Amino acid sequence: MKTQSAKAKGRRLQQWVRDILTQIFYLEEGDLESRSMGAGGEDVMMSPLARRKFPYSIECKNTEKINVWKAYDQAKANCKQYEPLLVIKKNNTKPLVLVDAEHFFKLKSQALSILTKPLK
16 A cells, blocks of 8 residues: 555544544534644644543554554553553454553443432
8 A cells, every 4th residue: 555545544544533522522623633644642632622521642543454562552652641542443344442451441330330320
């Protein structure tokens, strides 16, 4: 694949992430920005409002072969004080999200405790 095509493929995934987060969290168009390909740091830049609603540092990889450990290390290197989140995709598949297992189980536990609290 040509470099230009690979960058376009990566850009599409970043834009998909931007668009779905904008929709789900009722954000404005400028609250999330897909970073230019090859730029260092996070792949999706967030406004303070977006960051409060979704406190993650996003790394996107849209490729047929991926070393998830290396990609997750890149997400960790860019995350600063936020939780690293890796979005991966390859042709003809749905995107997947990779987060730290302990973080995921804590999220699930918090969601379950909210849903199962007795009403007063």
